[in-house]
Structures are given as structure tokens and as C-alpha cells.
Amino acid sequence: MPRRNHTPDLMESQPGSHAPSPTARRVRVMLPLPFAGALDYRAPTGLDLRPGDIVSVPLGRRTETGVVWDMELRLPPEFIPPPMPPVAAGRLRAVGGRLDLPPMPAPLRRFIDWVAAYTLSPPGMVLAMALRTSTTAAAPRPAAGWKVADEIPPGLRLTPARQKVLDIARAGPPMSTTDLATRAGVGASVVRGLAQAGCLHEVVLPAPRAFATPDPAHAPPVLEGEQADVARALRDTVAEDRFSITLLEGVTGSGKTEIYMEAIAACLEKGLQVLVLLPEIALSSQWTERFERRFGTAPALWHSDLGPRLRRVTWRAVADGEAHVVVGARSALFLPFVRLGLIIVDEEHETSFKQEEGVTYNARDMAVVRARMDNAPIMLVSATPSLETLANVGAGRYRHLRLGARHGNASMPQVRTLDMRASPPERGLFLSPVLTDAIAQTIGRQEQAMLFLNRRGYAPLTLCRTCGHRMQCPNCTAWLVEHRARRILTCHHCGHHEAMPPACPSCNAEDSLTPIGPGVERITEEARATFPDARILVMASDTLHGPAATAEAVDRIARREVDLVIGTQIVAKGWHFPHLTLVGIVDADLGLGGGDLRAAERTVQLLHQVAGRAGRAEAQGHVLLQSYVPDHPVMEALVSGDFASFMEQEAEQRRPGFWPPFGRLVALIVSADTPEAADMTARALGHEAPRLDGVQVLGPAPAPLAILRGRHRQRLLLRARRNIPVQPIMREWLSRVKPERGARVDVDIDPISFL
Structure with missing residues (x-):
């Protein structure tokens, strides 16, 4: 991970550039790149830069987009990494310019710093989840329309078609060429001809709203008894207008979605924004239908399947406050909400809220942090809450609301x-x-x-009846899964697939491959x-x-x-x-x-x-x-x-051994191109493992998936008592070990998977 003082070529002024003034203002700019922190630049004369501004800056011989960052980290002391030496004023390069984009709100900047410090990730890689290329692309040009000139040029021959265009243009707001021609029932050439003759003047049309405003009074449900009591409690929580955490637990079919939509309605009545996190994008279709029935319009969606244009439109609508309700996957946590009033995590127990690649984080836990940063209430919803959430309820940190009966006349199965x-x-x-x-x-x-x-698939294992050979992935220590409909064998870990062979690849026996399970x-x-x-x-x-x-x-x-x-x-x-x-x-x-x-x-x-x-x-x-x-x-x-x-x-069962949620876990996953490099790096980590009271290190040991995507893997697991902050321990531990050539050490705070 590069440090600022280790990369002078990225920041030194180029030959022939103007020397900075001794009083030049220093600004920190965070780039969506794996640096250890924000880089130092100078603000050009006359450009008033403030934290949150999105800017272009020189980096080496290219230009990058970044965010002007706060000069100080607002983090718990144990989260703050060691300070880096400041760059000398004479080596500062100037910010290229400020982009015409809404600034990144302060709560989101603090959230990015917090996630990076908690997960021991480069903050720039966390920023990359909030500042993608598609969101910072140039905005589309405003659409042009026509209005009638104050005076019609004398001598102009007004045909019936031209007269109809002018009458319609006078009677309403400016319209585009296509709309005006369609309304008048004429060809677009008639409109353009009037414009050339000076009868129509071009004007900029107001941009259409990307998302309609949901109406909290559109179709309120009829709630009685327990449902009405819980809905009222959720509305009261929103009315408190402060950070709080509520677990809404209800049996399947109890109407949890309809009830927490009353909290959404209460938030909309206050003119605030709402974020709803779902564990799977597939859930969005039925959820969206329910939302439309309740509020009269669809919410904004945010997930990886969105195209670049819709992603850009949605991002800007959130930043402008125009998107009132966003429903999305875990990455929606990093959207630039300007007045976030409520977060809802539906099916909070789902493990799919854990991001396993890149920056590893649990969106449920980070949603609690995001709510705290925005001083907004958060509601965790589930029929089967996680043990971590129930432990927080037991400790008095979370409020607990229950729905014990199914809606209507339905009974539990x-x-x-x-x-x-x-x-x-x-x-x-x-x-x-x-x-x-x-x-x-x-x-x-x-x-x-x-x-x-x-x-998934037809059978999880295929073996030869003659010699016992098992069909295995060449890149992973995993069996190939037969997908008979497509006549292939595939690995569900790396995506490798191959055609089903007619004979055993080991003994060449024909028709001997048998599906197992x-x-x-x-x-x-x-x-x-x-x-x-x-x-x-x-x-x-x-x-x-x-x-x-x-x-x-x-x-x-x-x-x-x-x-x-x-x-x-x-x-x-x-x-x-x-x-x-x-x-x-x-x-x-x-x-x-x-x-x-x-x-x-x-x-x-x-x-x-x-x-x-x-x-x-x-x-x-x-x-x-x-x-x-x-x-x-x-x-x-x-x-x-x-x-x-x-x-x-x-x-x-977990409490005596300080297993989560009564203790802390950190997984270290060592991977390398060769088994020797993985083994040597893992052994070095084991040798330098911290030896502290209340802290235990297990391993190193081969991972259950000892080879994944062609890389050899070893694992270590640090277990600590709940009251021990693990981040400073991990920083100190990792600083003492240099991975072997070709080896990498990934850190997973609060691991969910142990593969």
C-alpha cells in the first residue's frame, strides 16, 4: 500500500510549472485508488475549495477524479492509523478544477473514513464504491424547446399548418420540436421552418424529474391490533428525529413490509429521504409492486444491474434530494444522501449482506454506522433475527418490536x-x-x-464407477457440478466449465461417469x-x-x-x-x-x-x-x-468461548501463486502473532478451499474478547510481516464465511 511520502513523482510540480506561493492553501484530495490516505494538493488562486467538492487533479501523467477531504479524521482513537508526514509545500501540485457535481456530504465522508478504518481497507477503495466513473460522467445536454416570438415577421405566409403550430405554442409551455409537431399534427420540418423564419425562439426546457415524489397519503393500509400498535411505534421513532436502532421481528406473513412502510410514510411527510436495503436484487420486483400500491409511484433502484445512464441519473437524483426513497443492494449504503431520515435493512439476518470481495464489510452492520453518521433511525427487519442482533437487544442497545401473528385469517404452517x-x-x-x-x-x-x-445443477459430484476418479475443478479444490440441461460440468467458485466427457479422463472407461447426490x-x-x-x-x-x-x-x-x-x-x-x-x-x-x-x-x-x-x-x-x-x-x-x-x-454454546457475538473474530487469508509462498507467508504471520491477554490466534492452516481460482490459500483466525479493539492489534501485527513475492494477505473483520 503506497504512502504519500513514498510517491513523490505523483505530486511534484512538472518542469515549467509555476512555483506555488508560500501561502498557497493546502487541500487534501481523496482518490478512488488504493492509497493509504488522501493526497496533498494546493488550491489554485481564486478557486475556493471546500471538503466534499469533487475535483480533477493531476496524478503522474494522467488526470483523476477525487474528492476534497477533511483535514482531520473524526474517528475513535483506536481506529486512527499512524499519521503520515506532510508533503513539502514546494512539491504540491495544483488541483485542476472543480467538477459540476453536487458535493459529497460530510456524513458520507465520515462514513467512508469509518468503514476504511474498521475494515483495515485503503480509504480510496471505499471511496470508489461511492464515486464511480459512471456517476461522474458529464451530465446530458439540456433539451431545447420553442416559444413564440414577440413579433411575427411581416409578410410571412401563414399556412394552416404553420398557424396551428403557433396557436399550440402560444397556448402552453415551451415544447421540443417533436412534441410540438406531434401536437399540431404536422411534420417536424414545419416547426423548423418557423424557427428559421424567426417566428419561434429556442429556449432551454426544464429537465424532467427523474423520480416522482411518493405520496404518503396515497393508499394507507387498514391496520388493527398488534399491527397498528407496531406501526404507531415505528412512526414515533421517525418523529424523534435522532439516531436509534429498532429490531422489527415478526413471523413470516405478519405484514412486516406493510408496517415498516408506515415508517417510510412518516419520513416522507417530513421531506426526508429513505434507504431500504434488500439482501437480493430478485426481491425488488415484488417489493416495488407493494411500494407502488402504497405510495402511487415506484422508488429509485440501485444495484449492479443498472446501466451507466440510469446509474448516473439515480446518483445525481439522490445527491440533489430528488430521489426520496431508494431500494437497493448493499452498495446503496454509499450513495450521497443529503437528508437521510431513515434506513431499513430487510431480512437483516441474510449472509448475502456481507461483501466478500474487495473491501469486505457487512452491510447490515455498516448501515447502523451510516445511520449514526446521519443521525437517523435505522430499523432491522426479520422473522429470524441474527444472534448478533438479538445480543444487542439483550444488552439494551436495540429496541425490540414483535409481531406474533400472521396477517388476516392466516395461521402458521x-x-x-x-x-x-x-x-x-x-x-x-x-x-x-x-x-x-x-x-x-x-x-x-x-x-x-x-x-x-x-x-444448483443436477448433481454436486460426478465420479467414475470403474476407477473412482472424481471430476474436480482444475483451479480450485472443489468438485465440478453437473448441469445436465447444458451438458456441462462447472465450478461454482471460479466459474470454470467444461463439456461432460464421454469417457472417464483417468481410466478412459466409457459411460462410467455417475452423478452422486x-x-x-x-x-x-x-x-x-x-x-x-x-x-x-x-x-x-x-x-x-x-x-x-x-x-x-x-x-x-x-x-x-x-x-x-x-x-x-x-x-x-x-x-x-x-x-x-x-x-x-x-x-x-x-x-x-x-x-x-x-x-x-x-x-x-x-x-x-x-x-x-x-x-x-x-x-x-x-x-x-x-x-x-x-x-x-x-x-x-x-x-x-x-x-x-x-x-x-x-x-x-458460544458465550463461554467468546465466540461471536460475545467475542471478536478477524480472519487472515493468505493466498499466493505457489504453495511455498503461501506457506512461508502464513508461517511468518503465525510466528509474529500477537500474544496478548484475551487474544488468541488459531492457525495457520490450509483453508477449506486450499486452492481458489488457481491461488494457494492458508488461513489464520484471531479471536479476542468483545471489549478489545482488534484494529490496532491487526495493524501492528501486519506491519511486522512482509508477504513473500506473489503472496497477498486479505483481512476480513467479523468474517461470515470460513472457506
């Missing part, structure tokens, strides 16, 4: 386990006869059923054979490419054009399928293996969410869990519906 040892499927199949009978009866009643298996494609194949007349829909990331395809699939289910839904994790999201009454979990034991700290918690959350798709209307819902360990605490919790007791047991 009845859940029971199917002991696969007592009711096994036929040889070569994966669905118990008890489950298939239940599906047949459900379809016979013209109700819908769902099968859930959190595994099921994926959703294989379950679909079995379901089509078992229910030949059923209308089957598969919902998986392989079959639904983007929000539009997901919205169409959801609409088909709602229109009752589907009898049986088969899906992966995407079906566990907050969908409302009123005619779906049966959910079958194909492999309820799937997430319980391995050494993941949160395996049981994640499994109960996921399966509870999937089960919550059943019986959301008047008809009773049923959930069948296929399991070989029906007495496992996870299965017992799902059957009893006692989520709170299960989480209390989880907490008691």
Missing part, C-alpha cells in the same frame, strides 16, 4: 419431520413416498406445492416423472436471469399457472404466494455439516424462511422436512416453532 430412515425413497430417487403423496394430494386440491433444495435439476427430473401432468417451475439463479425473469416467475405463480415450484435459496426470500400450501424440504440436513460456527443458526433461519412460504392465506399450510437426524435441535426448533429458545441455546 404445521411443520413435521420425515425420518428418511423410516420412510426412505426408492433406490435412485430422493423424495420420500410420504412427501410425494402429500404433493399429489395438494395438487389434486388445486393448491400449489414447493420443493426446496439449496443446491441431487441438485434441483435432478429433483425436477424426478418430479416430472412422478407428476407428469403437473405444471412445474424451477426457481434458481441458473434459470432466472435478473429481476425481470424473477418477476415473471412470481407472476406466473400468483396467476396459478404453476402447480409445483422447485427452487434453491431464491425461494426462501419474502415472496407471498397465497395459493401455496405445502413446502417440502428435500434435504433439511444439508447445511449442518462442516465446521462453520453459524451452521445451525443459518440452517434454522433458511428453513424457517422457506417454511414461511406455506399457508399465507386462508388454507392451512404444511411443511415436511426430509431428515436423517430428526432429533437434531434445528429440526426440533422448526417443528415446535420456538425460534427464541433455539437462539438462547446457541448463545449459551
Whole structure:
């Protein structure tokens, strides 16, 4: 990571440039590049630069876009990195100019500094998430329109077509050539002819609003009892106009979305902006429909699938305060809100809120920080809150609101386990006869059923019956997954794929490659054979490419054009399928293996969410869990519906060892081109590991994915008591070790994945 005093060539004045005045004003400019901090420049005479201004600056022989930064970091003492020596005044280069863009608000600048310090990331890389090239591109030229001149040139021949154009132009606001011609029913040449004759003068048309203002009084819901009480409490929270954290916990189908939209309405009534974070973009279609019904217009969307133009328009609308409600993925946290009044994190327990590549951060946790920076309330919403959130509730840091009943006449589904040892499927199949009978009866009643298996493709493993060879990824220590529909084997970690070979690549035996275990494609194949007349829909990331395809699939289910839904994790999201009454979990034991700290918690959350798709209307819902360990605490919790007791047991297991949320974890992932470089760097880190009271370092050890994308990997894990700040410990530790050539050390504060 370069330091400012190590890169003089980037900042020295070029030969022939004017020498800076001794009194030249020094400014700090943060660039979206992996520097250790902001770089020093001088403000040109006559250019009044202030923190937040977006500017162009010279960097070496090129020009970069950056942000004028604050002179001092406003961070907790343990977060502040060691200071860097200032650059001499004589070496300062001048800022090129200020861009015609809204300045970056102070709360967002403080948030960027905080995220960088907390995650031990270069602040410029955090800034890059807030200042992308597409958002700083030149604004489109204003559209031109026409208005009638004060005087019509004498002698001008006014045909009926020309007269009609002039009459329409006089009667209304200025219009573009196309609009004016269309309204008058003439060709565009008639309009241009009048302009050339001096009858029409060109004017700049006002830019159309990018997003309509949602109306909080458009269609308020009728809420009673518990729902009305919780909605009133959320509105009161917004009215307090200060930072606070509220957990809204409600059983699946209790109307959490409609209720927290009342908090959005309260915020809109005050003229403030709202940010709603969703764990998956696929959720945005049904969520947006609900929003439009409530507020009469669509919200602004922010996610990676937006095109450059829409991304630029949305970014500017947020910065100008024109986008009142933004719903987006985790990157929406870094938008330049100017009057942020509320943040909502829906499905707060979802692990997809964790950014694993580049700057590693948990959007749920960082959303709390962003709310604090903007002095705004934040609401975390879930039917199965994370243990971290529940621990904060128990410590009194978060307020807790509950919804214990489903909306309307709906009741919670009845859940029971199917002991696969007592009711096994036929040889070569994966669905118990008890489950298939239940599906047949459900379809016979013209109700819908769902099968859930959190595994894409046809089979997770392919091996040779003759020699036992297993098809493995050449770039990762992972098995290749068969996708029979596309006749390929693929790695779900690096994306490598290859055609299914006709013979074993090891022993050349033909027709000997056999799929082991099921994926959703294989379950679909079995379901089509078992229910030949059923209308089957598969919902998986392989079959639904983007929000539009997901919205169409959801609409088909709602229109009752589907009898049986088969899906992966995407079906566990907050969908409302009123005619779906049966959910079958194909492999309820799937997430319980391995050494993941949160395996049981994640499994109960996921399966509870999937089960919550059943019986959301008047008809009773049923959930069948296929399991070989029906007495496992996870299965017992799902059957009893006692989520709170299960989480209390989880907490008691973690508390003695200071495992999260009762302790802190930091993962170090060493990767290198060669196993020797990875091993030597990991050993050096292990040798220099901190030896402090309340701190323990585990490892080094080969990562579960010992090779990923061709790089060899080792892991170390630092565990500390909750009251010990880990950032200064990590900075000191990393400063003592120089990675081997070709090796890299990635730091993951509060890791979620242990692969």
C-alpha cells in the first residue's frame, strides 16, 4: 500500500510549472485508488475549495477524479492509523478544477473514513464504491424547446399548418420540436421552418424529474391490533428525529413490509429521504409492486444491474434530494444522501449482506454506522433475527418490536419431520413416498406445492464407477457440478466449465461417469416423472436471469399457472404466494455439516424462511422436512416453532468461548501463486502473532478451499474478547510481516464465511 511520502513523482510540480506561493492553501484530495490516505494538493488562486467538492487533479501523467477531504479524521482513537508526514509545500501540485457535481456530504465522508478504518481497507477503495466513473460522467445536454416570438415577421405566409403550430405554442409551455409537431399534427420540418423564419425562439426546457415524489397519503393500509400498535411505534421513532436502532421481528406473513412502510410514510411527510436495503436484487420486483400500491409511484433502484445512464441519473437524483426513497443492494449504503431520515435493512439476518470481495464489510452492520453518521433511525427487519442482533437487544442497545401473528385469517404452517430412515425413497430417487403423496394430494386440491433444495445443477459430484476418479475443478479444490440441461460440468467458485466427457479422463472407461447426490435439476427430473401432468417451475439463479425473469416467475405463480415450484435459496426470500400450501424440504440436513460456527443458526433461519412460504392465506399450510437426524435441535426448533429458545441455546454454546457475538473474530487469508509462498507467508504471520491477554490466534492452516481460482490459500483466525479493539492489534501485527513475492494477505473483520 503506497504512502504519500513514498510517491513523490505523483505530486511534484512538472518542469515549467509555476512555483506555488508560500501561502498557497493546502487541500487534501481523496482518490478512488488504493492509497493509504488522501493526497496533498494546493488550491489554485481564486478557486475556493471546500471538503466534499469533487475535483480533477493531476496524478503522474494522467488526470483523476477525487474528492476534497477533511483535514482531520473524526474517528475513535483506536481506529486512527499512524499519521503520515506532510508533503513539502514546494512539491504540491495544483488541483485542476472543480467538477459540476453536487458535493459529497460530510456524513458520507465520515462514513467512508469509518468503514476504511474498521475494515483495515485503503480509504480510496471505499471511496470508489461511492464515486464511480459512471456517476461522474458529464451530465446530458439540456433539451431545447420553442416559444413564440414577440413579433411575427411581416409578410410571412401563414399556412394552416404553420398557424396551428403557433396557436399550440402560444397556448402552453415551451415544447421540443417533436412534441410540438406531434401536437399540431404536422411534420417536424414545419416547426423548423418557423424557427428559421424567426417566428419561434429556442429556449432551454426544464429537465424532467427523474423520480416522482411518493405520496404518503396515497393508499394507507387498514391496520388493527398488534399491527397498528407496531406501526404507531415505528412512526414515533421517525418523529424523534435522532439516531436509534429498532429490531422489527415478526413471523413470516405478519405484514412486516406493510408496517415498516408506515415508517417510510412518516419520513416522507417530513421531506426526508429513505434507504431500504434488500439482501437480493430478485426481491425488488415484488417489493416495488407493494411500494407502488402504497405510495402511487415506484422508488429509485440501485444495484449492479443498472446501466451507466440510469446509474448516473439515480446518483445525481439522490445527491440533489430528488430521489426520496431508494431500494437497493448493499452498495446503496454509499450513495450521497443529503437528508437521510431513515434506513431499513430487510431480512437483516441474510449472509448475502456481507461483501466478500474487495473491501469486505457487512452491510447490515455498516448501515447502523451510516445511520449514526446521519443521525437517523435505522430499523432491522426479520422473522429470524441474527444472534448478533438479538445480543444487542439483550444488552439494551436495540429496541425490540414483535409481531406474533400472521396477517388476516392466516395461521402458521404445521411443520413435521420425515425420518428418511423410516420412510426412505426408492433406490435412485430422493423424495420420500410420504412427501410425494402429500404433493399429489395438494395438487389434486388445486393448491400449489414447493420443493426446496439449496443446491444448483443436477448433481454436486460426478465420479467414475470403474476407477473412482472424481471430476474436480482444475483451479480450485472443489468438485465440478453437473448441469445436465447444458451438458456441462462447472465450478461454482471460479466459474470454470467444461463439456461432460464421454469417457472417464483417468481410466478412459466409457459411460462410467455417475452423478452422486441431487441438485434441483435432478429433483425436477424426478418430479416430472412422478407428476407428469403437473405444471412445474424451477426457481434458481441458473434459470432466472435478473429481476425481470424473477418477476415473471412470481407472476406466473400468483396467476396459478404453476402447480409445483422447485427452487434453491431464491425461494426462501419474502415472496407471498397465497395459493401455496405445502413446502417440502428435500434435504433439511444439508447445511449442518462442516465446521462453520453459524451452521445451525443459518440452517434454522433458511428453513424457517422457506417454511414461511406455506399457508399465507386462508388454507392451512404444511411443511415436511426430509431428515436423517430428526432429533437434531434445528429440526426440533422448526417443528415446535420456538425460534427464541433455539437462539438462547446457541448463545449459551458460544458465550463461554467468546465466540461471536460475545467475542471478536478477524480472519487472515493468505493466498499466493505457489504453495511455498503461501506457506512461508502464513508461517511468518503465525510466528509474529500477537500474544496478548484475551487474544488468541488459531492457525495457520490450509483453508477449506486450499486452492481458489488457481491461488494457494492458508488461513489464520484471531479471536479476542468483545471489549478489545482488534484494529490496532491487526495493524501492528501486519506491519511486522512482509508477504513473500506473489503472496497477498486479505483481512476480513467479523468474517461470515470460513472457506
